[in-house]
Amino acid sequence: MTLRSELATLAGRSSYWFLHNFMGGGSSLPGKITTAIDPDVLQEIGKNYEVIIVSGTNGKTLTTALVVQVLKEKYDNIVTNKTGSNMVQGITSTFLEAKRPTRGKKGIAVLEVDEANVKPIVEKIKPKMFVLTNIFRDQLDRYGEIYTTYQKILDGIKLAPDAVVLANGDEPIFHSKELPNPQVYYGFSNEPATGDMKAAPNTDGILCPVCQHLLHYHYIVYANLGDYFCPNCGFQRPDLRFKVTDVSERTPKDSKFAIDGNQYEIGVGGTYNIYNALAAYAVGREVGIQPDQIRHAFDNNQRLFGRQEEINVEGKDVSIILVKNPVGTNQVIDLLATEPDSFSFIGLLNAEYADGIDTSWIWDGEFERLPAMDIKQFETGGKRYKDITFRLKVAGVPDDKHTIQPDLGQVIEDIKHMPTQKVYILATYTAMMEMRARLMKQGYIKGGK
Template sequence: MALKSKLAIAAGKSSYWFLHNVMHGGTSLPGKITLAIDPDVLKELAKDYEIVIVTGTNGKTLTTALTVKVLKQKYPEILTNPSGSNMKQGIVSTFLSAKKVKNGKKIAVLETDEANVPIISQYVVPTAFVLTNIFRDQLDRFGEIYTTYNKILQGIKMHPQAKIIANGDEPLFHNLQDLPNQVVYFGFDNQPDQDQKAPANTDGVLCPKCNHILHYYSRSYGNLGKYFCPHCGFERPELTYRMNAIVDQTPQSSTVKIDDHEFTLHIGGTYNIYNALAAYSVGAEFNLLPHEITKALGADDKNIFGRQEVVHVGDKDVTIILVKNPVGLDQVLQMIKTDKNPFSLAFLLNANYADGIDTSWIWDGSFEELPFDHIPSVLTGGERYKDITFRMRVAGVPEEHFAQRPDLKEAVNYIKQMPTKHVYVLATYTAMLQLRKMLADEGYIKGGME
């Protein structure tokens, strides 16, 4: 190992120890310090690992967490970045935190920001790429969906030996079969065939071969489903792993069958079934048995950072849910509106770089479909509270049920006084971090910011 790398790693590990043991936070700063000394240090840190890169627009954090749970059935020590610090400095910090693996494989499951896939791929040798989906997200960073896809492709093309485990219901991923990589697809196969189209404002519904509008035999949400082109014959590839049936769903859980193996996922939302299916597929490709995989996926052992994380604040059960783009927001709204009990709702909107500085995506969310007669209290807050306040007013929130608290501390105090036991808090990424930091400072959770 070069002297520069040794110095960089020593400085990074020292800062990591101090930040986590004294300051109780900080997952990206050690990486920044390390990279300032040796910009190529990741190559040295990652050289002995089998690496699974998880990327895509939505579902990266939960898919990563579920994949780690699954692989731990066979490999006890898995290195990962659980808080979603998924750019180069955060991934370097992850390797700085690694413990020595005494026996067995050294495996890292890394959530990776889409734009960082080609950056990270310069320094690591992935065993597999796991691709969740491509939706419109942060136009200031990614542009349109085809730009995002091409960024991911750029990284994959550096590693033709890596296996690709991709969502077969995403039309853009069909062309992965043109690469030299082995491609394995997962998807939904739980509905009878019926010729249909996606709603008119759906992104990504043009046939990649001939630009005709795609049709679907079945559709889950957005542009995902069993697609086909009536003009040129383009159609969904053969699935290796499939979700056969949704047995039951609540806002807190989903009971499903994957390859006819039934289990209950202790987190709600159809979109999270895709994440579980992705994790199942990775487990199967790592030669775990179906009962081992479903045992891991069905375990209700802890909340995932900011993803339907339930925090007890006074006498309230506060569910924190990250929202960041139209499709993800719509799926969250679809999930919470099925809650059979009255609940309160808060939306904390920021527009920093990590959130995306454009807030226009909130207008694509179907707030009008929320059962406001079932929601006795609605709160808006965050740095862009005026934007989300106006959106909620247009959606029809009764003024007598409405409150605005731009200051986060005041927002938390208001949440404590909301009239229902259950409160859903939808928050953009930096707003979520700020909220968790405040809840940590008040002793409601351990650890706040990254």
């Protein structure tokens, strides 16, 4: 390690210690300080790790957490950015925080990486595996359309041609480019695959990448994910090495399913989270972890901070769920539709840089389904409360059931008086983080990050 890198690392670790002991935390500032002193420091502090990069639009955080849990069945020293700080500075902070590997041995780093940051990360540290979840329209101001987003990831993958690419085979875009890398696919298997259907007209990524004909499907899992084929040129889903073969139960709180004939359960709802578990299973099997060990890992996994988190607020069962784009929102609405009890609904919309400054995506969300559910009260808030309030009004939410509260502190007070035991909060990223910070300050979240 160069003198410059040593000074940068010392400064970063010192700032991390101070922030976490006296300021309540800080996930990216130590990395900012370190990279300001030495822009190449990540190359030095990350070189003693076998790195797995998890990227894609939806599901990165839970997939990363599940992969870590699975790998713990075999490995001891695993480093990960558990708070979801997934750009260069945050990942630098992750290595600064980590316990250094034993001399002569390599640790394992499982890193959630923002799509636009895959290339900058791979320029510094060469991974052994990429795990790709999906590509949907998200933060168009940052990423552009799905093809632009995928190209950002590809630019990084091509810098590590020996790394295995473990990709969602149900996502057509992941089978659209030739790569020098070894490629392995996972997905849902619904045998026999004899159907012939089309995705909804406004669905992302449903044109054949070879001939631009409209893709058809033997079956659709959700959005554009499924067993696709092109009736014009023969392009089709690749062979899957790892498969969800059955889904036996879905509730807002858990999912039961089979992968390659093995039964599993995770303590989180939603079909999209079954994909995340499948990706973690695939990583585990690729490195030799057995199905029973993976079941043990899933059984030990706790619901992940901020993405689908349960909090007790004065006796109310409050679930905070991150939403950030139409596909993810629609999947959460699917999840709410499985709730057997009446509940209250809170929608919190911000438009900061980390959320994406364009809120037009809410018009592609299927909010029209909400009035038909057993929802006793609606509330909308956040910095863009006017946008989400109007969206729900257009969706048919009745005025007499709908309150408006821009102040998130007051939202917490309102929760205490809502007419139902269960309360679901759908929040964009910065609104979620602010809500968590307020709940932590009031003691409703213990030992938070």
